[in-house]
Amino acid sequence: MTAAVELRNISKSFGETQTLRDVSLSIRPGEFISLVGPSGCGKSTLLRILAGLAPQSSGTISIDGAEVDYLPPSARDIAMVFQSYALYPHMTVGQNIATPLRMRQLPAPARLPVIGRIWPGQSAKRARIEQTVIEAARLVEIEAMLDRKPAALSGGQRQRVALARAIVRRPRVFLMDEPLSNLDARLRVTMRAEIAALHQRLGATFIYVTHDQVEAMTMSDRVAVMMGGEIVQCAAPTELYDNPRDLRVARFVGSPEIATISSDELIAANEGFATLLPHTPVIAAFRPETVSLVPVAGHLEISATLQRVEQLGHEILVFLRLAGGARLTVRAAAANVTLPAAGQRLSVWLPRRTPMLFDADGARIFRARHGEPAHAG
């Protein structure tokens, strides 16, 4: 029970403002894909268009090869989990989970409040629904709470109910709209693992929207980074980290943020970079772990001022400022460094090879020189 999802040239405008610009994306069956980006980048709008809750201005969506553009949400065989859980407050947990099944399997009169209970010929279906509800509840470990109202549950339990309501009818595609952002940090980490496990178990296609790049990177097969209504890059998490195609992606992915230094400043800091960089002005970017606090043979030394140190226990983050004003961040193991006081000067070493380069518009520059690889790792 899984399906490929194909988005072709989806655009969406609200009046004058264009929220989505020509977004295309193919999602493989059973894939876990995240749409990630800062707020207002259009990721939630895209998800709602996919669900059928909002119409696109142009473009087509197909699920398993069949176009679904004119189908209402309920006919698309899609389930959605909302950020606010969106449970029906006056129903018990069991009734909440049963709703999608009741709507599909019971005839209309049998769903009425009073008459429904005595409508003939439904007892077998009712028993089957109840059984399925219990199974779904067991999958997310809330079978003990089926008779409670959502108001009596904690945030994490409510989100489990929302998950159970989504999985109960075994849809081909799951949409999740920032499902964890209302939970506290510790619970987020556990639920992250559980959602990933659920994906493994169900084998369905998951489309997961989040503004949290860590969430996206840890759970997904592929991550689509959205900025200003466009997908800037869609790739596997490691590829996105090692080989961003755009400076915005490079900055968005990875924490602490990637450091950027203009080529002029870099050459001013150490003449050795002159041969590694193009002659036109570009922006060089360094991930914090590529910078070394101790001398490495063949690396290029540059001097900087220590701004601030963050102790993370097993490692430290050192925030530096170069003479020209650019910032540089170093990630290092906590054990083997002794640092001067803040405001003091120190030396750090950068690899002698062409770093990641971006032009003034933020587009990645790929160039091979002296047999070097096209990018710095």
Added chain:
Amino acid sequence: MNTPYRCRPAQILSHVVLLFLAFLFLFPFYVMIVTSIRSPQELFVREFRWLPQQFTGLQYYIQAVTDIPALTFLKNGVIVSGGILFVQLLTAIPCAYALAKFQFRGRDLLFAVVLFSLTVPIQAPALPLFLGLSAIGAIDTYFAAMAPFFLSVFAIFLFRQTFRSYPDEIIQAARMDGMSEWAILWTIVVPGCLPSIAAFSVFSVVAHWNDLYWPMVVIRSTELMTPPLGLAVFADSESGANYGALMAMAAILTAPLMVGFLLAQRHFIRGITMTGVK
């Protein structure tokens, strides 16, 4: 050294004011009850007495239901105000939902018309309404007493405000689950907005139970009279001098509202504070 909160001068003063107001509002009810259980002569003595000198028991109450058709008035009150409320909810809830949650051309104009209609009192269209009802031969029927109030713009306005604050995501979840828009409205949104529906119901029932103006215009026969109309008719005609029976009838006719309000009080207050209509 802090004085306890409840003993501060400002607190004491506000309670004195509240007690005075409570007395002011409750005193007529007290007179009504006490007059219904004592002999009418006591009304016309010079000094005021808190307790009946001559206790008449349920005598006047029995008179009220046998000599005057108080129970018929009660029944008519229930039919008319209940019928009005039922149709009002049936029409106002879908209107309010559409105005609150759907995007369509002319929505803002429609809502402006709703707001504008709030300013029109019933007296303004009374004559055309009367002529219209008379033209279809509906004068002196329950329908005539109810029809002008079937559409309540106040209800549309109140429910629109409530529905607007109902979370969109729950409605979207219901759409994903395969519910029709009608099912979403009646089985998801309405149960979540019961406090404001209860508040409106109290407003509506009280207003139409106590309404004298419109029933007086369209009702002629005694067996269709609503409580205030019946009271008014019997006060100045047949039992004009029988204050005991009149007060007993008044007590019977106000009792359902009092009991109803006491029962729904908590919902009513919650509904009003929630929607900010104060």
